[in-house]
Amino acid sequence: MPRVTSAVLIGVYALVSFSSAFFVYLRSLVSALLGLKASSAFFSSFNKASSDLSILYLDIPYSITFVAIEIVVIIGIMASVTWQVLIVAIPATLASKYVQGYYQAFAREIIRINGTTKAPVMNFAAETSLRVVTVRAFNMVDRFVKNYLKLVETDASLFFHSNVTMEWLIIRIETLQNLTVFTAALLLILVPMDYVSPD
Missing domain, CATH: 1.20.1560.10 (ABC transporter type 1, transmembrane domain)
Structure with missing residues (x-):
């Protein structure tokens, strides 16, 4: 496509890269905040908790975010084509x-x-x-x-x-x-x- 110059291609790829980095940061931030909120709500009545309960507030929010957002978006993009x-x-x-x-x-x-x-x-x-x-x-x-x-x-x-x-x-x-x-x-x-x- 002769209309598309190298500057346009580099600009589009840079925009995609920076957008991807921003959304990965946003996903990590939301996962950490949701995990912190869940842990404070769950452990507020505990005096002592075992280490395997860390799965509740570290692994599960990250997994839910990963499954609910990333996989659904990928399948949605593929299905749109x-x-x-x-x-x-x-x-x-x-x-x-x-x-x-x-x-x-x-x-x-x-x-x-x-x-x-x-x-x-x-x-x-x-x-x-x-x-x-x-x-x-x-x-x-x-x-x-x-x-x-x-x-x-x-x-x-x-x-x-x-x-x-x-x-x-x-x-x-x-x-x-x-x-x-x-x-x-x-x-x-x-x-x-x-x-x-x-x-």
Whole structure:
């Protein structure tokens, strides 16, 4: 298109880049404010809270913002060009919701079990440090080290399982997203040439 100069192209790309950075900042700010508001409302009556409750005010607001705004906008943009992508996007969204529910049930149990395996490690280390003179006097250092490593290995194995389940979820969600993008690209190739305007 000879009407479009290099200055116009650079200006458009700069505008898109700065707009994207502004909206990412706005999304992070809104997520932080909503998380802070939710945490202050939820924890106002608590005297003590465990660390896994941080998911409530850190992870959930960010996930809701990401899912509700970013994915809906992306699907909306694709559907505005080729509405047929909704044939795949809607089932893919429902399937990803099902996969996330399946993952959350398992992750909740892993976090609960991880809490029960982390406490013995801390207790054993604290008790051993208090009784270090007695342990050395009876020459039981090797036995205590083996017990400590066994407790650490049990705790680390659950951490490994937690990471594996997260990767399991990511692979399935990315597969569903790639299927939607592939369908949109395929439909753009298959539609008649004059159906989508190059402007």
